Amino acid sequence: MLRMTRSLLCVLVAAALSACRAATPQAGPARPPAHEVYGYDPNGVPWALRPVLDELSTAMSERDDELALRLLDRLRAQLPPEVLVDRLESWSRLLEGRALTRELAPRLECRRIEAGPGTPERRALLLVMDNPHAEALALECAPPRLVRTSTWIDARGELARNQQMSTLDGFERLTLAGAATSEIALGEFEPAAGRALAVRERFELLWSAGLLRRGERMLPLDRGSRPDCDYVGLSGLLPTAPVEPLELLRYAEGERVRVAALVERAVRIPPARYDEALDLLAAAPLSVERIGELAPALRWLSRDPLLGDDAQGWQDWLRERHNRASAATSSALDLP
Numbered sequence: 001m002l003r004m005t006r007s008l009l010c011v012l013v014a015a016a017l018s019a020c021r022a023a024t025p026q027a028g029p030a031r032p033p034a035h036e037v038y039g040y041d042p043n044g045v046p047w048a049l050r051p052v053l054d055e056l057s058t059a060m061s062e063r064d065d066e067l068a069l070r071l072l073d074r075l076r077a078q079l080p081p082e083v084l085v086d087r088l089e090s091w092s093r094l095l096e097g098r099a100l101t102r103e104l105a106p107r108l109e110c111r112r113i114e115a116g117p118g119t120p121e122r123r124a125l126l127l128v129m130d131n132p133h134a135e136a137l138a139l140e141c142a143p144p145r146l147v148r149t150s151t152w153i154d155a156r157g158e159l160a161r162n163q164q165m166s167t168l169d170g171f172e173r174l175t176l177a178g179a180a181t182s183e184i185a186l187g188e189f190e191p192a193a194g195r196a197l198a199v200r201e202r203f204e205l206l207w208s209a210g211l212l213r214r215g216e217r218m219l220p221l222d223r224g225s226r227p228d229c230d231y232v233g234l235s236g237l238l239p240t241a242p243v244e245p246l247e248l249l250r251y252a253e254g255e256r257v258r259v260a261a262l263v264e265r266a267v268r269i270p271p272a273r274y275d276e277a278l279d280l281l282a283a284a285p286l287s288v289e290r291i292g293e294l295a296p297a298l299r300w301l302s303r304d305p306l307l308g309d310d311a312q313g314w315q316d317w318l319r320e321r322h323n324r325a326s327a328a329t330s331s332a333l334d335l336p
Contacts, residue, residue: 044083049075053084056091063224065095093219100212101222104129104137104176108203108229113188120190123231125203127184131176133214141171141210141221146186148203151303152196153267155260157296159305160196171210191233197260198235198267200300204228230271243268245277248297249284257293266297274301282322291315 040046045053052071059068072091075084106129113122131137146168152160168186176182186205193199205228210221234240248265251257269277278301281294291298292311298318299305307313 044080046079049078052078060091060094063098065098068095096217097212097219098222098224100137100214100219101225103132106205106225106227108186108205108227110201110203110229110231120192121233122188122190123201124188125186125229127186127205127227128181129176129184130181131178134178135215136178137176138213139171139174139176139210139221140213141174142208143167143169143171144208145206146203147206148189148201151200151202151300152194153198153263153296153300154196155263157259157263157299159296159299161305168205191231193233193235196235197238197263199233200267200271201231201233202228202303203230232267232271234267238264238268241268242270245269245273245280248277249280252281252286252290252294252297253284257290259293259296262294262297263300266300269301274303277301278318278321279325282318282325286318288312288315291318 041050052075056068056071056075059065059071068091072088072095076088079088106127109126109128110123111126113124115122144167146166148164148166150162150164170184174182174184189201191199191201204226206226207221207223209223212219212221243265248269251262251265266277278298281298286294288311291314292309295307295309295311295314298314299307302317307317
């Protein structure tokens with residue numbers, strides 16, 4: 001009887017120990033890092049970070065520099081130290097170069113050259129850059145190209161266009177003085193309207209590969225920066241005072257539109273206000289017939305002669321422009 005009691009007791013103790021072990025959670029192995037779970041791509045980049053790398057590449061191509069900087073910092077913090085060192089440094093230098101180019105604010109300016117009475121008007125074309133840093137900077141660049149597009153418009157609203165491209169010398173090494181504005185003369189031109197009512201001269205500078213030297217740091221020049229400027233030369237038959245975009249809208253909504261009077265108003269609107277004039281016309285309740293009458297002014301202001309006198313095409317173009325503007329305004333007003 002005593003032997004049976006001892007056997008039963010051993011069985012009960014064993015069962016209790018087994019139950020305790022089952023109730024106690026067992027500590028499992030530590031969770032491995034994500035890159036050990038998912039592995040690496042052929043470049044040694046953890047697959048878990050590959051979407052971040054792809055997003056950075058897209059941000060760079062779309063010139064979203066603010067996002068690119070955040071993604072670059074994230075990759076530097078999370079990538080193994082020996083992975084993609086050269087590529088990350090290259091992207092970093094590219095972003096620094098873009099930022100420095102923006103600080104220089106390169107732009108083209110057309111300035112009148114003073115001459116005696118009866119002398120044809122001449123203009124000087126200059127590249128202007130502002131160096132906000134105390135130290136001087138050096139720009140070393142292959143010869144850039146200058147594109148000159150001349151557009152004439154006559155009293156019938158007919159357009160004529162000519163385009164020339166030239167290569168500029170003297171950019172092998174330019175010194176930009178510290179805390180100063182530098183001006184580089186690019187040439188002179190004569191805005192000749194001829195028999196037209198006006199001629200618009202548009203200049204655009206296309207950078208070639210170049211470097212900005214800041215101390216010992218060599219940064220790539222942002223070739224996406226394309227300085228440009230417009231200058232409008234008027235026929236001696238026209239008044240020289242600028243026209244407000246609202247005056248063009250008032251005339252467009254009037255009882256009758258005459259081509260010569262329409263063109264006279266359109267060409268005297270300053271180029272910097274072309275978009276304002278087009279936005280006003282896009283928002284106005286104009287009939288398709290009236291839009292067809294406005295085609296000469298629309299071609300001039302939009303710098304797009306392709307639609308010609310297609311009234312329906314211009315109506316669709318203006319509607320699309322107005323819809324984009326409305327969508328942008330709506331997005332800006334959306335509350336978070």
